[in-house]
Structures are given as structure tokens and as C-alpha cells.
Amino acid sequence: MLPRVLLKDILSARNQRFLANSLFQYLDELVEPDNIGVFAELISDSDKEFLFKRGVPNSTASYPETFWAWVSQFDTSDGLIPLAMNTCQWEYTEIMGKDSYVFMLDNHPEMRTYLIIEGLKVERLNELNQTLHLDALQVIASRWQCVRAETEAAKEFKQRDIKEAKYLDVIKQRELFIDNMKLVQEVAVEISNPANLDELYRLAVEVIRDKLGFDRAVFMLLDIKKRCFSGTYGTDEEGKTVSEHHTQYDLHQLEETYIDALLEGKENLVIVEEAPLYTAGSVVGQGWNGMLILRDGDETIGWIAMDNYINRTPITSYQRQMLESFGSLLSQIYIRKRQEQNVRMLHASMVELSRCMTVSEVCKSAVTFAINRLGIDRFAVFLTDKDCTHMQGTWGTDIRGNVVDESYYRSETVDRSIVKAAQTNPNEVVFEESVPIYHDFHIVGFGWTAMTMLVNNSGEPIAFIAADNLIKRSPLTHQLREVIRMFSSNLTEVLLRTRAQEAIHELNDNLEREVKARTRELQKANEQLERMAKLDPLTRLGNRRMLESLLEEICFECCDKPNYYGLILVDIDHFGLYNNQYGHMQGDIALMRIGSILQSYTQSEREVFCRIGGEEFALLVSSHEPEKVHRLSESIRDRIEQENIAHEQSTVHKSLTVSIGYSVMELNQSEFSFDKLYHSADKSLYEAKNHGRNQVVGTVSILQGA
Numbered sequence: 001m002l003p004r005v006l007l008k009d010i011l012s013a014r015n016q017r018f019l020a021n022s023l024f025q026y027l028d029e030l031v032e033p034d035n036i037g038v039f040a041e042l043i044s045d046s047d048k049e050f051l052f053k054r055g056v057p058n059s060t061a062s063y064p065e066t067f068w069a070w071v072s073q074f075d076t077s078d079g080l081i082p083l084a085m086n087t088c089q090w091e092y093t094e095i096m097g098k099d100s101y102v103f104m105l106d107n108h109p110e111m112r113t114y115l116i117i118e119g120l121k122v123e124r125l126n127e128l129n130q131t132l133h134l135d136a137l138q139v140i141a142s143r144w145q146c147v148r149a150e151t152e153a154a155k156e157f158k159q160r161d162i163k164e165a166k167y168l169d170v171i172k173q174r175e176l177f178i179d180n181m182k183l184v185q186e187v188a189v190e191i192s193n194p195a196n197l198d199e200l201y202r203l204a205v206e207v208i209r210d211k212l213g214f215d216r217a218v219f220m221l222l223d224i225k226k227r228c229f230s231g232t233y234g235t236d237e238e239g240k241t242v243s244e245h246h247t248q249y250d251l252h253q254l255e256e257t258y259i260d261a262l263l264e265g266k267e268n269l270v271i272v273e274e275a276p277l278y279t280a281g282s283v284v285g286q287g288w289n290g291m292l293i294l295r296d297g298d299e300t301i302g303w304i305a306m307d308n309y310i311n312r313t314p315i316t317s318y319q320r321q322m323l324e325s326f327g328s329l330l331s332q333i334y335i336r337k338r339q340e341q342n343v344r345m346l347h348a349s350m351v352e353l354s355r356c357m358t359v360s361e362v363c364k365s366a367v368t369f370a371i372n373r374l375g376i377d378r379f380a381v382f383l384t385d386k387d388c389t390h391m392q393g394t395w396g397t398d399i400r401g402n403v404v405d406e407s408y409y410r411s412e413t414v415d416r417s418i419v420k421a422a423q424t425n426p427n428e429v430v431f432e433e434s435v436p437i438y439h440d441f442h443i444v445g446f447g448w449t450a451m452t453m454l455v456n457n458s459g460e461p462i463a464f465i466a467a468d469n470l471i472k473r474s475p476l477t478h479q480l481r482e483v484i485r486m487f488s489s490n491l492t493e494v495l496l497r498t499r500a501q502e503a504i505h506e507l508n509d510n511l512e513r514e515v516k517a518r519t520r521e522l523q524k525a526n527e528q529l530e531r532m533a534k535l536d537p538l539t540r541l542g543n544r545r546m547l548e549s550l551l552e553e554i555c556f557e558c559c560d561k562p563n564y565y566g567l568i569l570v571d572i573d574h575f576g577l578y579n580n581q582y583g584h585m586q587g588d589i590a591l592m593r594i595g596s597i598l599q600s601y602t603q604s605e606r607e608v609f610c611r612i613g614g615e616e617f618a619l620l621v622s623s624h625e626p627e628k629v630h631r632l633s634e635s636i637r638d639r640i641e642q643e644n645i646a647h648e649q650s651t652v653h654k655s656l657t658v659s660i661g662y663s664v665m666e667l668n669q670s671e672f673s674f675d676k677l678y679h680s681a682d683k684s685l686y687e688a689k690n691h692g693r694n695q696v697v698g699t700v701s702i703l704q705g706a
Contacts, residue, residue, distance in 0.1 A: 006136060010143050019147060020052035023140050027117065028054070030128055034097055034119030038105065041068055041112045057118055058095045064088060072112060076104045076141045079134065080117070080125070099125075105141050106148055113144070177318040180212070184322055187211045188329040197479065200337055201232035202241065204330055208304060209235055212326065214319075215310040218244055221302040222262065223478040226433070227251045229302065230475045237279055239310055247280075248475040258291050262300055268293045269324050277309045285309050292323050294331040301334055338479070342486055348373065349487055353494040359383070360407070362498050363394035366491050367403050370467070374483055377401060377471040381491075386460040388413055388423060388453075399444050401471050409440070422453040422464060427488065429481045437468045448476045450484065454492040462495060538588055539595025541617065542610035550606060550620050551674050562703055565622050565672055566629045566664040567681040570598065570636060572615035573657045573693040577649040590645050590656060591615070597639055601632065618681075626664040626700040633660045633696045641694065657694035661685025665701040 009022045016038075024036050035055035050057065066088035074081055080101040083092045092100060097119025106113040115137075128134045190211075191203040201219040208217040218234030228251055231244025251259065261270045275289040287308040294301040304327070308315070352369050356362040363381040370379035380396030393409030413419060421430040431450040436443045449468040455461050465488055469476065534546035542550075554565070572578075572594065579587040598609040598617055609619045621629065637660050645656040661684030663677055680699050688697040 007139070010136075010139055013143060013147060015151070016144060016147050017052060019140060019144055023115070023137075024052075024054045026136060027120075030133060031117070031120035031124050033117045033121075035116075036118070037116045039114055039116065041072070041114070051113070055118075057116055062095055064090050066090070071102055071104075071114065074102075074104050075107055076138065076145075078104065079137065103137055103141075106145050108145070108148065111148075113148075173316065173318050177321065180318065180322040181325060183211060184326045184329065188326070188333065191330075192333050194337060197334070197337055197341055198232070200334060204304065205233045205235065206241055208306065208326070209239065209241075212322065214306050215239070215308045215313070217304050217306045219302065219304055221477055221479065222251075222300050224251075224300065225478065226476075229254075230477055237284060237309065245474060261291065261293060262303070265295070265298060265300070268295065268327055269320055271315060271320065275307075277307045279309075287312050288315055290315070290323070292327045294327060294334060296331065296335050301331065304330075342483065345373065345483060346486055346490055349490045350494070353490060356494070356498060357501075359495060359498050359502060360394060362491070362494055364403065364405075366465075366487075367395045367397060370484075370487065371397060371401065371403065374487060375474070375480070376467045376484070377469045377474070378467060380406065380466045382409075382464040382466070384413070384461050384463060386462075388461045391464060396466075399439055399470060418449060418451050419464075422451040423461075426453045426455040426459065426461070427485070427492070428452065429485050429488070431476055431481070433476065437470050439470075445470045447473055450476060450481070452484065452488045454488060454495065456492070456496055462492065462499075465491065536595070536611040539591055539598075539611055541595045541598060542608040544610065544612055546608055547610040547612065547618060547620065550608060550610075553606060554620075554622060554669075554672060557669055562666050562668050563622060564624055564626070564664055564666055565677060566620070566624050566626075566662060567674075567677045568619040568621070568629065568633050568636070568660060568662040569678075569681045569685045570609075570617040570619075570658050570660050571613075571685055571689070573652050573659055573689075574647065574650045575615035575656075578647050578656065581647075581649050593643060593645060594640055594656070594658075597643060598636065601636055601639075618678075624664070626698070629662055629664050630696065630698055633662050633698065636660060637694065637696055652693045659685060659688040659693045660696045661688050662696070662698040663701075664698065666703045 006022060006026055010019065013019045013022065020038055027033060027036060033055075035053070035057035037050045037053040037057035039050045039060050049060070067086070067090055070086055070088040071081070080103050083090070083096075083100045083102060084098065086092070099120055099122045100116070100118045101120065103115040103117070104112070105115050125134075187207040191200060191207060194200040194203055205217045205219050208214050216235035216239065219232040220229045221232060222229050228248055230249075231247035234242055234244040236242045251262075254262075255272065255275075257272060258270060261267045270291045270293070272289045274286060276283045277285040277287050277289060290306040292304040292306065294303060306323075349366075349369055352365050353362055356365050363383075366381055367379050370376045378397035378399075378401065381394045382391040383394060384391055390410060390412050391414065393406035396404060396406040396409075398404050418430060418432050422428075429450050429452050431448055433448040434446065435449060437445045437447055437449055447469040449466065451464060451466050453461055454463045454465065465484075467484060534542055534549060536543045572590075575587070575590075578590065582590075595609070595611070595617075598619070602608055602619070607619065607621055609617050612618050621632075624632070637658055640658050641653065641655065643655070647654065647656045650657065661681050663680035663684060665677055665680070680701070684697040684699050688695050691697070
């Protein structure tokens, strides 16, 4: 029978160590062995170490390999197996007592467990076999196997729970990832239509922090040509958005891990664990630091730097995937917005510049646009010739940022490195940083200065543009240089077109001046011809065409009131006899002398004596009262008589005389008739000749009731 205490200990045992201790104590009391040990033969492990022992049993390493094949054939029910009956030719007595036994505690094929008892008292063993006290070994072995099965079951349950927990965690993380990806899509839509790139920088920083749940972020732009990067917007130590536009750092200040990622182009997200965390270049803590790289194909745009300074929360794999997805979308938005902003800028600048009519207006508009729309501190345009021998100022900016007329500036092409660089790289933006900034040959500050030489399609220089950051001290970013380059292209096109238009205008003006001069000359010639066509070539008085012209003027007059219209007819007395006696040449001279006298009696351009026959002349007058017409006629007659042109054949006087007949009618302009007026004057002339010649006869017709 088993002692109650032992049976209670065996049945209450929950681990093999407790069973082994109970077993060792029981065997010590029964057989007083030298050493006791429990060891296991693991199939997957060649080492057989003691699991539990009392005393110092011999190491299993001294057991022959044949021992394990021999001992494995026994079962628990076989009880204690004396080593003396081994069939593996093992002289065990050399290392342990001859009365040593082995017992199969557990014959599990993957982990057979044995009890080795060295040097027990064999006489006590025989007594125990008779009293059945050794049956306790079977009970202990059975409990040992139960504990092993329970332990394995507990391990399996634990492994199952671990796997289930992992699966639940994976599911939870995947659900969180899906939610995060949805969130990425939402924030991408939210920032997809910013007003400009600067707003996109700010929105990107804020959504990473406020929507995606990261502590701090800053949007950096890379300028690989300058080997530097500049800030836009970032996050301070309190988690608030701050402007970083004033910051610019050399690329070598980055860790080598980040530089390799930027230049190699294989990774878009780099996370460095246990890294120093910085604010404004100073260390503020330790945590993970990340770089989300934004690319346009092979070109690196910049990156968003992030850390966990505030909450010190580790970054998960799903958050990494979320960031990579957001970075890809943000790159696409940036590329699209940059193209859109550039197109808008080009269109706006082209519209603004195309409104100008002169090169000076184009230059002024370019400077104004660059200052107000491109965010440049100071801007100036200098014209030059095809040999680039000089720089002629047009419009620029003073030291306060005001657009001013700089046409006073003219100098030979300045011998400076930036000018030479611009000449070497036409239509490209060349720049120098941390250099003196000049205004009218005087140093006014330090910063960056940029210049571009504009050339035509043939490569001939036409102008220089210059820019600097004297006022705001903003860094010269890659984006700003690209904007200046595209704006310069527009300015070149408009300058060439406007210069060609000015040349055409000047040519047209010269041509117009020449045409006007020729027209005036032609008009003068025509007027001269017209006058000559209306003049009698001999007397230089008017002819019949002149009389008709004067009649047309009277007919087209607009006069509502009645007016006096008069016609004086002058006829040389016996002029035929004069020609017969003195000859036609002398007669022409006489006509010329009389014509000169008659010319002196005209008082206005509209009063012209006209020769209407060989020796007959007519004078048409208006607004002359009858008495005035009579006095004028009498004065003419007397003046010719006083000229004393000898005429011996005349029956009237010893010199040439004239007979004058006139007619004066008071008429409304609409009632005027030259035929009536001429008929009346001719009738008066006829009467003057019939009454002895060398006299004046006239008729007057007055409106009734006038």
C-alpha cells in the first residue's frame, strides 16, 4: 500500500519537478541509492541531459550509443530494469555501482524519459517487491505522463491563444490600415486643389499631423544643383504649424542613410529608430525619425521629415504603408499643381506683357509682374546689342522694392562672374549666393543674386534680367529658378515681337511722313495746276473756269436772309482797231496792263476779275450795295483811262478806254440766277456802248418791301 501522504503528493502534482522530488524522497527512504537522475532522450536533440537529479549521477555522455537502442525496448510496465541484464556490452560497473537500475518513466516516442538509480541496496529491493511498495513507481509514471500531457496541452492552448491573438491583432491592424488608407484618400482629396504650391506645403504638414496622427512634420524642398534643401512649413515643439521659409541647410548635414536614399532612388520612406530629434538645428529628444521622399520620376522633389517627439509613439508597419501611399499621392498632387501654377503664371505674364505697345512698357510690366506675382524682392531688365557691348537700363526696383525708371543707367557690359556665366549659359538662370548686392554700382546688402541673358532664335543677345533677395532675404529655391526661367522665355518672346512691332511702326511712321510730304507736294502741285487752269495765261486774271468755280461757291452758300449779288462787265473800247494799228503783241501788252489794273480792285479771294472774252472781263461780287458797285465800276473806268495807253484810232479818247455795265440784284440765295444777272449786266454794257462808250451803266433790282 502507498502512504497517504505520497499518494496525495502524487495526485496533486502539477509539474514534473514536484513529482521528481516526491519520487527521489520516496526512493531514498526505500532503497537508499547513491545517485538518482531523470533524463530524456529527445529525437530532435542528440544531447541527453538530466532533467532532475539527486546526488551526482554519471553523465549520460558516458553511456554508449548502443544503450539507447537497448533501453528503448522497455515499457513502464516492465518496472525496474537492472543494468546487469543489458545486452549492449556495456560495462557500467566501471562508472557506477553494480546494483543500478533504469526505469521507463514515459515512453512518448518524441521524448522518452528514464529514471536511473545508481547503487541501491539490493536486499531492500527484494523486500519491496514482496510488499508491493514499488507499485508507487507505476503510479508516479502514470502521473508523470499525465503532467506531460497536461503541459503539452497547456502549451498547445497557449500557442493557439497566441496565434489567435496574433490573428486578432492582424485583423485589427488590417482594419486600421484600411481605415488609414481611406483616410489617406480623404486627405488627398482635401489637399488636391490648393490655391498655390505654398498652401499645398502647409496643408501637407497639417494633414500628416492632424489627420494621419503623426507628431511633427516639416515639408522640405531639395535643390540638388545647390546641394541644399530649404524649408516651407513645419511643426514646433508644441505641435503648432510654423513657417520654415527662412531656413536653408546644406545637404551634407543629413545623415548618410537619408542622403543614400535621396540619391539612389530605391526607397521612398526611410525610418531611423532611436535617432536624435531636432528643432531648429538643436537636439530636443530621442525617438524615431522619418523621411518621406517625394519624387517626379527620377527627379527628387523634396521630402516630409517626421518624428515622434511629442507622444513618443512607435511607428507600425501599417503606418509605414500608409505614409508611402500618401507620399505617392502627394507627389502626384505636387507635380500637377506645379504644372498648373506654371501654366497660370505663363498665361498671366503673357497676357500682361502682350498688352504693352512699346519695349519700355514691356520692361516695366515685366518688373511689376515679377515683384507682385512671382514673389521676387527686386527685378530689373537691361537691354543690350547683339554683340553684348553694353547694358542699357529700362525699368527696375529700388532698395525699397519700388518699381522705378532706370533708363538713365547705361554702361559697358559689367565684368563680373555672374554676367559671364549668364553669357555662357543663355536663357538659363545663373546665380551666386552670399555675395554683395549692388544698386547703381554701390553695395547695398548681401544675399543671392540671379541673372539670365535673353537671346533670340539665332542666339543673339537682346537683354539681361537680374534679380536678388535684398528685402525679404528669402532663399533661392529650385522652384523659383524654374519660374524665373519660364517667365524669361515669355519675356523674350514678347520683347522680340514688340521690338519688331516698334520697327514696323517706325517704318510706317516714316512712310506715312513721306506719304504726307508727297501728298502735300502733290496737293500744292494740284492746287497750282488748279489755279493755273483757272487763270488766263496772258492777263493772270481768272478765266471762265474761275468764274464757274466762284458761281458754285455762291450756289452752295447757306444764307437765310436776302443778299446783294452784283456782276460788273468791262469791255475795252475799239480794241480791234488797237490790234490792227499796233499789232497783236502790243495788244497783248495792253491787255496785261489792264489786267493788272483790274487785279488791284479785287478785295477778297472770292472777288476775282475773270477774262471771259478777247477784251471782255467780269467781276462777280456779293454783299455789295448798289452804290458801292457803282463807285467801284466808275473807279475802274477812270483808272484805266488815267493809265493813258495811247489809242489813236479810238473815236472816244486818245487812249484806251473801257465801257462798263453792271447789275445788282437783291435776292434770296435760293433765287439766285447767274443767267439773269449776266443778262441784266450785259444789257447795261450794251447801253454804255450805245451811249458813246467810256462810261458806266448799271441796273439795280431791289426786293419789294425790303
